[in-house]
Structure formats: structure tokens, C-alpha cells
Amino acid sequence: MSSVVVLDNGGGLCKAGFAGDRDPTAVVPNCLGRSGASKRWLVADQLLAPDSDVTSVSIRRPLDRGYLVNPDLQREVWDRILRSLLRADPAHSSLLLVEPLFNPPSVQRATDELIFEDFGFQSLCVADSPSLIHLYEASRRPCLSQYCCSLVVDCGFSFIHAAPVLHNFTLNYGVRRLDLGGKALTNYLKELVSYRSVNVMDETLIIDHAKEQLCFVSLDVARDLELARKSGEDNPFRCTYVLPDGVTHTKGYVKDMEEARRYLSLPSQSTINQSVANEELDCQENAKRPEARRQIDLTKNEFSLTNERFLVPEMIFHPSDLGMNQAGLAECIVRAVQSCHPQLHPQLFESIILTGGSTLFPQFRERLERELRPLVRDDYKVKIATQEDPILGVWRGGSLLASSPDFESMCITKLEYEEIGSARSRRRFFH
Incomplete structure (x- = not known):
């Protein structure tokens, strides 16, 4: 097994594994969470467990706006990843760490203390995601x-x-x-859903999942808004997301994925009236096939999305x-x-x-x-x-760099850090 640990420490997900591997060993939330019904904080992968209750989970993140603000929380997440998931021994390992661009010196010092003093890694190389x-x-x-x-x-x-x-x-x-970024989009969707249907302001993980499953980028916003307004109940963008009830299912899910994907069949060059007519036919067909939909009567335990599905990603193109x-x-x-x-x-x-x-x-x-x-x-x-997998692309680049023959010469050692300190030793990384 490689003695070089590659860690892409993102604000949302932490990707960790060993140099030379194609995929990371662990892709886990970079946070701690605790549900209202429990006193126990779940760390990283524990939040992804099938039996974990993600309803009204309080989230604590070590990174805020991309930068490390709580080293103690980061220590807990890294300790869980290194010892339980990777089963790595930092004392006999080097670390390639992916840091955000323009990391302030104070954050760099706190990070180096974690790496060399708390975990005792042999050496460290810092890289940024674009390179x-x-x-x-x-x-x-x-x-x-x-x-x-x-x-x-x-x-x-x-x-x-x-x-x-x-x-x-x-x-x-x-x-x-x-x-x-993704966090702002999730927060925006929470506000829209809470204003229009049911209060989900405390359901960060659930709305994050709903966003990933249902949101898309519109190729013609004006057309889609007009289509959503005129079609009423037969809105081609309408779909339903079912919230967990804590009994029969502990995770949220899309009620009907076929219904959620109807927008993909909208013709790019056609009149709105024709589009609405097509959607009415689709609805009639679905009515004839009730078995195609999950018939779950969960009063106030689900919400519908329409134009929110494309208005949320629209922030990226027109934040103004x-x-x-x-x-x-x-x-x-x-x-x-x-x-x-x-x-x-x-x-x-x-x-x-x-x-x-x-x-x-x-x-x-x-x-x-x-x-x-x-x-x-x-x-x-x-x-x-x-990229074939945009979430893992940075980690794969790190795995490639960490397995190159020149990697060792790019690192600062624990001895160098102890002798000359964080600021001087980091000059090697051109930050």
C-alpha cells in the first residue's frame, strides 16, 4: 500500500485515498451532524449510513466560505477518515493536501499544526485544484x-x-x-420551498439531495418560465419530492423519476401551446398507468417543485x-x-x-x-x-502527482517545519 495519502479537503465533501489509485477510498461529508432526537454527533461517513436519521440534522462544518475556521472539527473529521476508513498511519506517511486558492497565512499555520503536530505526518505537499x-x-x-x-x-x-x-x-x-457555490444554491432552494410549500430550513442534507436529483440548467429561461406559467397543473417541470417519515424510509426520494425527467423531452423549437398539448397527453397516459407512480399518501410529508428546478442553478449565470x-x-x-x-x-x-x-x-x-x-x-x-467525474477530478490529479518520481522533492518534511516554521517552509509551494 502506498505511503502517500491524498486528501482533497473540500468544503462539502472530503475525498481521501492513496497515491496511485484511480479513485479515492473515502468520499464523505466534511462535517459533523446531529439529529434533534439524538445527543450523538455523527462524523463524516456516519451521516451516509443507511440507518442514520437525516431529518432536522444540525450541521457543523470545519470550513466556512472555503476556508478552515474550526481546526478542532477538522481534526475529528480527518481522524475518522485516516484511522477508520483509510487505516493509515500518519507517522509513516506523507500527505498531499489540496487547499483552496489564496489561503490566508493564519489558516495555513493552523493547517500545518494539524498535519505535523496533531497527526504527525512525515512530510507535506500542498497543491491547488486547478493545477x-x-x-x-x-x-x-x-x-x-x-x-x-x-x-x-x-x-x-x-x-x-x-x-x-x-x-x-x-x-x-x-x-x-x-x-x-453549491451551498448557496442549496440555501436558496430551502428558502423557495419553505416560502411556497413546507418549512425545510432545517433540512440541509435533504434539500441538498433534492437539488442534486431535480435541478437542471435551462437553455431558454424566458420560454420555460412562460411554459410553467401557462400550463398550470400540467406543468412539464412539476415533480414531487417525498420527505423521510422516520418509519418506512429515513431518506428523502423523488416520487416519480419519469415525471421529473419530462422537461428533457421538450422540443427546443416549438410553440408553447404545442408543448402544453404534449404535456396534457403525457398526463393522460400517466393516468392510465397508475402503477408507474408510487402511491404514497403522506400528508404534508412531500413537496412539489416547478420552476424552482431551473431558477436555482440560474444563480450561477445571473447572480445579479x-x-x-x-x-x-x-x-x-x-x-x-x-x-x-x-x-x-x-x-x-x-x-x-x-x-x-x-x-x-x-x-x-x-x-x-x-x-x-x-x-x-x-x-x-x-x-x-x-470531466467524467467532476467530483473526483481534483483527487485523481492529486493521486497522479503524488505517484510521480519527483513528489518527494516537492514536500516539506516535519523536521523542516519544526526548524524554520510554517511560513518559511511553505515558500516552496509558491503560495
């Missing part, structure tokens, strides 16, 4: 290694970064950030609609490219890589391309690539 994404994708796609550069769009839990990467180094001066004084994702990408040398512009627009959990929303790439194309010069190509 690891570029490294991993360049190993899979020869055309990317030919350019030596890419623009990594990381839609994470806490925020979104558009980061230019050149020769496996992130160009920090070119990075542009949106101060919203919610009063945020920020540009949308397409403009953020253009600004990141324009901050680089003009010779890099065509290559960067032609090698955009999407990563992060929010890029999993259906039709995300197509919508971004539609938004981006009018903002880019006509003689430049726009090519947007998606």
Missing part, C-alpha cells in the same frame, strides 16, 4: 498537453473559480471568483437577479482570460475544463457555451470539456 485538474486532463487528452495551458472552471461547494493554468502552474493573477453585485459565470471566464497575455487567449478559450459538483446539473455545458460565445471574438473557437 491538479490540468495535470489529470493533460494525461488523458494529448491536445491539452500540446497547448500547455487551460482554463479550469471549478464550481465547488463554497465558490466558483475561473483559473488559468500554464505548465501545471495556476496563474494566480488571472484567477476570477464568484462568491457562490438575486441582488448580488457580481458578474455571471460567462463574464467571469472572459475576465480571467483577458487578464492573461494576449497570446494565450485563443488557447484558453479552446481548452475550458469544467469541474466541481455544480457542473453536474443537466445542460450546464450547453448553457455556458451559449452564454460565452457572444462574448468571445468570432475568430476564436470556444471548446468546453466536462
